[in-house]
Amino acid sequence: MSPRPRFLKLDKxxxxxxxxxxxxxxxxFGFENASLNQIIKRAGISKGATYYYFDDKQxxxxxxxxxxxQVFNKEDVIEALGESGDFWGDIEAxxxxxxxxxxxxxxxxxxxxxxxxxxxxxxxSIVFEKTMEIGRNLSVKFIERGQRLGxxxxxxxxxxxxxxxxxxxxxxxxWTLENQALDSDEEIEAWSANLVDLFRRILEKRxxx
Amino acid sequence: MSPRPRFLKLDKxxxxxxxxxxxxxxxxFGFENASLNQIIKRAGISKGATYYYFDDKQxxxxxxxxxxxQVFNKEDVIEALGESGDFWGDIEAxxxxxxxxxxxxxxxxxxxxxxxxxxxxxxxSIVFEKTMEIGRNLSVKFIERGQRLGxxxxxxxxxxxxxxxxxxxxxxxxWTLENQALDSDEEIEAWSANLVDLFRRILEKRxxx
DNA sequence: CATCAAGTTAGACCAGCTGGTCTAATATAT
DNA sequence: ATATATTAGACCAGCTGGTCTAACTTGATG
Numbered sequence: 001m002s003p004r005p006r007f008l009k010l011d012k013x014x015x016x017x018x019x020x021x022x023x024x025x026x027x028x029f030g031f032e033n034a035s036l037n038q039i040i041k042r043a044g045i046s047k048g049a050t051y052y053y054f055d056d057k058q059x060x061x062x063x064x065x066x067x068x069x070q071v072f073n074k075e076d077v078i079e080a081l082g083e084s085g086d087f088w089g090d091i092e093a094x095x096x097x098x099x100x101x102x103x104x105x106x107x108x109x110x111x112x113x114x115x116x117x118x119x120x121x122x123x124x125s126i127v128f129e130k131t132m133e134i135g136r137n138l139s140v141k142f143i144e145r146g147q148r149l150g151x152x153x154x155x156x157x158x159x160x161x162x163x164x165x166x167x168x169x170x171x172x173x174x175w176t177l178e179n180q181a182l183d184s185d186e187e188i189e190a191w192s193a194n195l196v197d198l199f200r201r202i203l204e205k206r207x208x209x
Numbered sequence: 210m211s212p213r214p215r216f217l218k219l220d221k222x223x224x225x226x227x228x229x230x231x232x233x234x235x236x237x238f239g240f241e242n243a244s245l246n247q248i249i250k251r252a253g254i255s256k257g258a259t260y261y262y263f264d265d266k267q268x269x270x271x272x273x274x275x276x277x278x279q280v281f282n283k284e285d286v287i288e289a290l291g292e293s294g295d296f297w298g299d300i301e302a303x304x305x306x307x308x309x310x311x312x313x314x315x316x317x318x319x320x321x322x323x324x325x326x327x328x329x330x331x332x333x334s335i336v337f338e339k340t341m342e343i344g345r346n347l348s349v350k351f352i353e354r355g356q357r358l359g360x361x362x363x364x365x366x367x368x369x370x371x372x373x374x375x376x377x378x379x380x381x382x383x384w385t386l387e388n389q390a391l392d393s394d395e396e397i398e399a400w401s402a403n404l405v406d407l408f409r410r411i412l413e414k415r416x417x418x
Numbered sequence: 419c420a421t422c423a424a425g426t427t428a429g430a431c432c433a434g435c436t437g438g439t440c441t442a443a444t445a446t447a448t
Numbered sequence: 449a450t451a452t453a454t455t456a457g458a459c460c461a462g463c464t465g466g467t468c469t470a471a472c473t474t475g476a477t478g
């Protein structure tokens with residue numbers, strides 16, 4: 001019944017072209033607005049094959065999400081976060097990494113937005129709870145660690161801070177994407193610094209205002 | 210050909226129920242995903258009437274936008290912005306006003322998001338240029354005035370700062386909306402202060418980092 | 419009052435798309 | 449040769465934005 005194992009046995013090229021087509025479509029239009037037929041056409045597979053590998057549209061969506069999670073989790077910069085002395089420096093390292101990854105998988109950030117939107121609309125959906133937990137926990141853990149170190153404010157709800165981080169992240173992503181600002185490593189580092197500066201401005205504990 | 214004058218002659222109740230139904234639908238789902246049929250059903254009018262008053266879906270969308278623009282422009286707090294000595298204080302006054310307005314027209318902010326999304330997808334569309342100019346100019350003027358007063362940073366492109374402001378604004382709007390945080394005037398003022406604090410953190414000129 | 423034209427409305431209808439189902443054909447392995 | 453895994457694509461109901469005709473309302477004119 002659950003056709004995912006089948007999908008994993010598939011030829012690598014074909015598998016990736018499906019993931020890419022789906023990823024780009026979902027990334028551009030969000031879950032609801034993405035056209036399954038369009039994905040199929042772009043991936044060059046038939047309806048029959050599609051529904052042989054996936055239960056439905058949502059299953060395909062989840063497969064793309066899972067794939068991205070795996071890629072992102074391989075990079076274990078996150079683990080070291082805040083373990084060294086330089087908390088904000090570690091964040092910057094993570095940001096650089098994230099930007100570099102984005103250049104390799106351009107639809108990754110769009111997918112993140114799509115997932116957020118989806119979970120907002122289908123809050124009851126059990127399937128996505130775990131997925132969201134992973135993404136959220138990263139930011140939540142980061143914020144809580146920062147708070148324990150006395151670096152991050154605690155006057156606003158953590159969930160709100162997470163939302164703010166994601167929003168700012170997405171704005172900078174789109175900005176750099178539209179202005180082709182990430183062509184060289186220097187540019188990646190410069191924009192990472194900008195992102196971290198914004199995070200810092202928003203999250204930093206301050207008494208002076 | 211252009212049926213808008215007809216619409217204005219319409220009975221006020223009916224006109225407003227159409228605007229409200231359309232506003233809520235567009236606000237929830239964005240332009241493309243909003244169902245015209247749904248709007249019609251909720252407004253209690255027929256297809257024939259709809260296409261008698263509006264050229265097409267986009268015309269209806271524009272009509273809602275126009276309506277909101279009129280409402281917002283009546284409040285002329287914006288004009289005084291930064292004319293007094295207290296720049297950030299003036300911003301706060303504007304934020305309070307904006308939150309109060311949002312409570313009266315709950316779909317206003319959702320519409321803003323919808324407009325942003327639409328213009329992003331239809332950048333060529335001449336119809337929307339003027340509309341966007343109004344919204345943008347407000348933030349742009351604000352930022353430039355702040356820069357002239359030496360309060361606002363100038364190390365990032367103005368357009369990017371605008372995007373950041375809008376994004377943060379939307380996050381706080383949704384947050385307050387979902388947590389019914391704006392029931393009393395005290396809460397409105399408290400959250401306005403939070404919003405302004407965030408604006409300030411993001412925009413403020415700083416040497417220390 | 420009757421007549422006639424203009425303004426307004428209802429909703430049947432259309433092509434085009436959607437996600438999803440089903441069958442029949444083909445490839446593969448035993 | 450046979451059973452099973454895989455694929456193609458015709459087909460479906462349900463929706464979409466938009467068109468069109470026929471009926472109804474309104475108001476002016478005789």
